[in-house]
Amino acid sequence: MSTAVGQIRLLLVEDVPQVSQYMRGLLNAQSQVKLVDIVSDGGRAATQARQLRPDVVIVDWLLQGRTKGDKVVAQLREAGLGIPVVVLTVPQSPVARNPAAGIHAVLGMPFSGFELVSVVAAAHQAALAATEAAQSRLVTVYAPKGGVGKTTVAFNLAVAVAQGGARTALVDGSLQFGDLRSLLRVPADAPSILDLPTDRIGESDLQDVLWRDPSGIDILLAPPRVEMADMVSVRDMEKAISLLRRLYAVVVVDMPAALGDIPLALLDAADTILEIVTYDSTTIRNTLAVAEAFRAIGYPAAKVQYVVNRADSSGGIDAEDLARALGRVPEHTIVSDGRLVVQANNEGLPFVLANPDAPISRDVARIAAHLAGAAPLAAARR
């Protein structure tokens, strides 16, 4: 079933054939709203909404079956699909608009085609605006080099952001050799991005596969086996990210060093690329090569923020050389603390919680606060 761009997809939950017929007639006469299905059994409404993912659902408040209108509205709300609901009623049974209870608009009978389309379009617009207001930040923790601390920084940074009060998710973007599974000691059968449905993913599907870490962040894990990485497509990843962004104020991605289609899609989608550099001699060459690639792709310079990891342990390059090569002073630094990092990593704990007062934890907290200050994070939905 194809839908023209911009068309609003409507699901109708209605058990009176004459009303369904009337609506169908009204909608046939225009092109702004497309009726994707009519469900006459209220008990099937949520399932159908989950499958068809309409933009708006109209529910007849006076449904006669076992599942009455109020129950359908409640089930749609609990399904967590984020789809606005318009309640259809008659003057004798007035219903008040109540978005918190899942009633986003009310349409009274009798109504004209113009009224029907206006109410549906307004509900759709309001839902879009709410999503945009809650726009979240996507932060990719990247380095062209392996073993420089991407996973360590991404995990601790995500926890530090969550500590600041923003709902935070962490994604293991290193699909082939995802480190988070072993770092966090998740059971081998813990679900991964591969367990998401391939077609329309709903919020509840996502909730089912996220790993709830005791540190307070929710994690989308990489597949459990190396050869499974190929089963994830760019589209799968893009869909997962866009859904995560609807639910979390901040989404942090632990990136692989190698740049393939999926990492590039993640970098494209990112608001901020935190690029980790260290003071060793290969850093400058790699970092400049990447900076050149990013320029060629068209990323604005401000999209990248450099983080010098283990900033107190010089590996032959000094800070000035690095700054000269990068063309700017790196925005952030994280000191070295082998003891704390190894101990915390061995226990699967974030060091920012294990020892929040350690200088390394303060450094990470500072980066978290900086990222949090860049957007209205309090606006996370729900």
Ligand SMILES: Nc1ncnc2c1ncn2[C@@H]1O[C@H](COP(=O)(O)OP(=O)(O)OP(=O)(O)O)[C@@H](O)[C@H]1O
């Ligand atoms: N600031 C730091 N102080 C001390 N040790 C650190 C620091 N940052 C990272 N490490 C250590 O460096 C090692 C590599 O870190 P990590 O696994 O996070 O890197 P990575 O970039 O994710 O590696 P890979 O490319 O394999 O994914 C780990 O042993 C970690 O304990």
Ligand SMILES: [Mg+2]
């Ligand atoms: Mg890693």
